[in-house]
Amino acid sequence: MSGPAARRQKRRSVIPGFGITLATTLLWLSLLVLIPLAALFLKTAELSFGQFIAVVSSARVLHAFELSFGLSLAAALGNLVFGSLVVWAIVRYRFPGRRLLDAIVDIPFALPTAVAGIALTTLYAESGWIGRWLALFGIKVAYTPLGIFVALVFIGLPFVVRTVQPVLEDLDEELEDAAASLGATRWTIVRRVVFPSIFPALLTGFALAFARAVGEYGSVIFIAGNLPNVSEIAPLLIVIRLQEFRYADATAIAVVMLIASFLLLFLISLLHRWSELNTGRRI
Amino acid sequence: MSDVKLESRRGVRSMRAEIHAKRRRNADPAWVQWTITGLAASFLGIFIVLPLVIVFSAAFAKGFAAYLAALRDPDTFAAIRLTLIVAAISVATNTAFGLIAAWAITKFEFFGKNLLIILIEIPFSVSPVIAGLVFVLLFGLQGYFGAWLKAHDIAIIFALPGIALATIFVTFPFVVRELIPLMQEQGTEGEQAALSLGASGLRTFVRVTLPNVKWALLYGVLLCNARAMGEFGAVSVVSGHVRGQTNTMPLHVELLYDGYQLAAAFAVASLLALLAFITLIIKVVLESRLSQE
Numbered sequence: 001m002s003g004p005a006a007r008r009q010k011r012r013s014v015i016p017g018f019g020i021t022l023a024t025t026l027l028w029l030s031l032l033v034l035i036p037l038a039a040l041f042l043k044t045a046e047l048s049f050g051q052f053i054a055v056v057s058s059a060r061v062l063h064a065f066e067l068s069f070g071l072s073l074a075a076a077l078g079n080l081v082f083g084s085l086v087v088w089a090i091v092r093y094r095f096p097g098r099r100l101l102d103a104i105v106d107i108p109f110a111l112p113t114a115v116a117g118i119a120l121t122t123l124y125a126e127s128g129w130i131g132r133w134l135a136l137f138g139i140k141v142a143y144t145p146l147g148i149f150v151a152l153v154f155i156g157l158p159f160v161v162r163t164v165q166p167v168l169e170d171l172d173e174e175l176e177d178a179a180a181s182l183g184a185t186r187w188t189i190v191r192r193v194v195f196p197s198i199f200p201a202l203l204t205g206f207a208l209a210f211a212r213a214v215g216e217y218g219s220v221i222f223i224a225g226n227l228p229n230v231s232e233i234a235p236l237l238i239v240i241r242l243q244e245f246r247y248a249d250a251t252a253i254a255v256v257m258l259i260a261s262f263l264l265l266f267l268i269s270l271l272h273r274w275s276e277l278n279t280g281r282r283i
Numbered sequence: 284m285s286d287v288k289l290e291s292r293r294g295v296r297s298m299r300a301e302i303h304a305k306r307r308r309n310a311d312p313a314w315v316q317w318t319i320t321g322l323a324a325s326f327l328g329i330f331i332v333l334p335l336v337i338v339f340s341a342a343f344a345k346g347f348a349a350y351l352a353a354l355r356d357p358d359t360f361a362a363i364r365l366t367l368i369v370a371a372i373s374v375a376t377n378t379a380f381g382l383i384a385a386w387a388i389t390k391f392e393f394f395g396k397n398l399l400i401i402l403i404e405i406p407f408s409v410s411p412v413i414a415g416l417v418f419v420l421l422f423g424l425q426g427y428f429g430a431w432l433k434a435h436d437i438a439i440i441f442a443l444p445g446i447a448l449a450t451i452f453v454t455f456p457f458v459v460r461e462l463i464p465l466m467q468e469q470g471t472e473g474e475q476a477a478l479s480l481g482a483s484g485l486r487t488f489v490r491v492t493l494p495n496v497k498w499a500l501l502y503g504v505l506l507c508n509a510r511a512m513g514e515f516g517a518v519s520v521v522s523g524h525v526r527g528q529t530n531t532m533p534l535h536v537e538l539l540y541d542g543y544q545l546a547a548a549f550a551v552a553s554l555l556a557l558l559a560f561i562t563l564i565i566k567v568v569l570e571s572r573l574s575q576e
Contacts, residue, residue, distance in 0.1 A: 015471055016484035021387035025399070028380050032451060033405060036417035039427060043420050082326045089323040093316050097324075103563060104327050107335060110559035110566075112513025114533040115552040118540050119334035122341055122549075129337065130329070154330055186311060215410025218515035218533070222540070235412040239520060242416060247425060254413045261408045269401070 040258065043251040055252040060228055061237060065256070068234040071145060072213035075152030076160075079209045080202060082153075083160030090161075091168045105161045108154055113218025120151055121223040143225030148233065151219040156209030163205035167198050167275070200275035204268060211264040215257065338556045341549035353539075353550035361527040362535035362551070368443070369518075369531060370511040373450045377507050378500070381458030385496075386488070388459075389466035390474070400463065406455040414452045415520025418445055441523030446531065449517040454507045461503035465496055498572040505569065509562040513555055 044052065055061065089095075090102050108116065124131045124141040131142055141147045171194065179189045217235040225231045232240075234257055241250035310316075343350055353359065384403065388396060406414065420426050422439035432439060439445045473495065477487040493500075515533040522529045530538060532555055539548035 014478055015390045015474055016478070017386060017488075018391045018393075021383045022391070022393070025380070025384040025387050028384075029399075029402060032448070033455060034402065036421060036452065037405070037409075039420045040413070040417050042427075082323070082330075085319055086323040086327060089320045092311070093320055095316075095320055101324060101327055103567065104331055106563055106566070107331050107559065110509055110562045111335065112515060112533050112555045112559070114515040114536050115338060115513070115555045115559075116334060118536065118548060118552060119338050119341075122545075123334055123337050129333065150330075154334065157331065211408055215408075215412070217410065217412050217519075222537075235410050235516065238410075238412050238416060242419060242520065245425065247420065250416060251420065254410075254416055257410055258413060261410070265401075265405075265408045 037258070040251055040254055043247060044255045047248050047252060051248075052252050055249050056256050060232070061234075061253060063229045064232050064234040064237045064253075067145060067148070067232065068214055068257075069260075071148050071152055071233075072210050072216075075149055075156055075213050076206050076210035078149070078153045079156045079160045080206050083157055083164065083205060083209075084202065086157075087161050087164045087168055091165060105158050108156075109158050113155065113216070114222075116154055116219040117151065117222035120154060120219065121147070124150060124223065142223055143231065145224075145231050147223035147225070148220050148231060151223050152213040152216060155216055155219050156213050159208040159212060160202070160205035163208060164198055164201045167201040168194075171197055197278065200271055200278050204271040204275060207264060207268045207271060211261055211268070214264075215261060335556060338549055338552050341545060342553040344549070345546040349546055350550050350553075353544075353547035354554070356547070358527040358530070359535060359547075359551055362530045362532045363554070365443070365446070365528075365530065366512050366532040369447050369450050370508055372447045373454050373511040374504055374508050376451050377454055377458050378504055380455075381462055381503060382500075384459045385462035385466050386492070388463055390471055403459055404456045406452055409453075411453055411514065411516030412520060414517040415449045418448050418452075418521055422448075440521050441525070441529060443529070445521035446518050446529065449521045450511050450514050453514055453517045454510045457507035457510065458500065458503035461499045461506075462496055465499045466492070469495055498569055502566070502569045502573060505562060505565055509558065512558055 047055065056065075086101070086105065090098060090105075121142050122128050124134070124147055126132065126135050126140070126142070128142070131140075134141055139146075141150055175193050175197075176189050179193050180186075184192070215235060217233075217239075220233055221236055224233060224236070226236055234253060238250045238253050238257075241247075241253065311319075388399065419440055421428055422432060422445060423429050424433065424440070426440070439448070473491045474487050477491045478484070482490065513533060514531075515537075518531055519534060519537070522531070522534055524530060524534060524538065526535075526538065532551055536548050536552050536555070539545075539551065
């Protein structure tokens with residue numbers, strides 16, 4: 001054991017309160033988070049495996065999953081593209097209003113989802129500020145899957161920007177200088193030097209935006225139209241089943257979503273580790 | 284998920300970025316700069332700013348008097364009151380938990396610490412709807428404790444305790460995740476010194492630990508509060524939507540909106556948007572303090 005670690009070992013005994021604080025933490029965590037989540041799996045276990053499969057593979061449920069995961073993927077991709085542009089502008093350029101742009105990125109974090117939901121719906125309805133222009137081209141956004149996409153782009157944007165921003169800021173530009181002095185064109189430098197360095201962060205931001213979008217409810221249900229088999233997202237179907245007192249059905253759908261988000265969480269933690277190895281920086 | 288951690292300490296970063304910008308030689312050509320900045324600004328303007336603008340525009344669509352009348356409505360008033368109570372309960376609970384958990388996690392070494400941190404962050408990756416659902420399964424009429432609660436005449440679901448529980452669940456990690464990295468960095472030397480001079484454990488915590496982490500603590504409280512006041516999905520599942528009784532502000536917005544009282548819905552929504560503004564402003568201030576801490 002090295003010096004500092006040995007010292008820490010010695011110090012540990014002097015600080016009081018280990019038992020009581022750890023016990024309180026575990027108890028609190030169990031009561032408020034772990035036991036409630038366990039109840040979800042317990043309730044689902046009341047279904048036989050066949051019943052469980054029947055519930056989660058019924059046409060309406062499958063469509064809801066397809067819609068939720070598909071649109072979340074599309075929205076996260078949209079965030080990746082626009083988020084990259086925003087990050088690049090904020091980090092690499094100096095222009096009046098840059099700090100304002102930077103601050104605007106946080107709005108979807110801070111604005112309650114229901115407010116975002118009704119605002120986006122009003123904006124994209126056929127009589128709305130944006131919807132009326134799109135209607136000229138025959139494009140309907142509100143009350144269609146496209147509306148869900150718009151809402152998911154709104155709530156996902158900060159995840160990409162705030163994940164990539166610190167990595168791009170810390171990127172050593174001497175590498176770019178070196179590449180330039182060796183005769184590389186600007187585009188080659190961006191492609192071969194910058195992109196590989198921020199790639200893990202981009203992927204992490206993408207995964208975070210995707211994970212958030214899959215579970216999103218408040219900002220989506222107003223603009224979605226919520227037609228079964230057309231624009232009904234999986235979280236909404238859980239609520240509907242609950243209102244019909246079909247608890248086992250609701251929990252079966254929830255379990256599938258929960259397992260999906262745990263897998264994503266695991267993937268994201270791997271990405272964090274990768275990014276740390278790649279850039280020496282914890283994101 | 285990692286949103287909060289990523290944003291903090293922006294002050295230091297932007298300073299560093301400033302230095303980078305000054306000494307950069309291989310900048311993009313002007314037309315590229317203009318195109319990218321223009322696209323970024325248009326995207327943010329259309330997707331993020333316009334929704335915010337329309338909240339206030341629609342709130343005042345029927346004039347200032349109608350706006351005030353919507354806010355003076357007793358049901359609105361009840362919703363504001365409930366939101367404040369729920370937020371206070373959630374913030375207090377999660378702050379107490381955050382301090383206790385951060386103490387255990389950062390001041391001691393023990394087996395399974397990383398797993399514990401992951402478990403604490405779970406609520407961030409759970410859909411709000413599922414967060415509400417689990418409490419219905421436990422305490423709802425058909426839930427595991429439903430019959431017992433009914434026999435003893437205790438209401439949790441469709442009442443304040445259920446709304447508070449669901450809100451505590453979704454805001455669970457906010458405070459503790461701000462404290463852990465900072466307290467980890469600060470180590471135990473300050474506490475060591477105080478204890479060796481004869482201070483009690485509690486006194487050491489109040490006089491040494493707490494002042495050292497006050498800005499991070501406030502930062503966590505700020506974000507926790509914003510989410511608690513704005514939470515919709517989880518609360519929607521457990522609330523029962525009783526007008527004037529179990530409607531929080533976001534639920535009241537939904538109720539008014541679905542009832543085609545658009546101006547009133549946006550009037551209440553504008554209060555929540557204002558909360559978001561204030562949160563962002565305080566956040567910027569706290570971030571500059573944090574970068575000094």
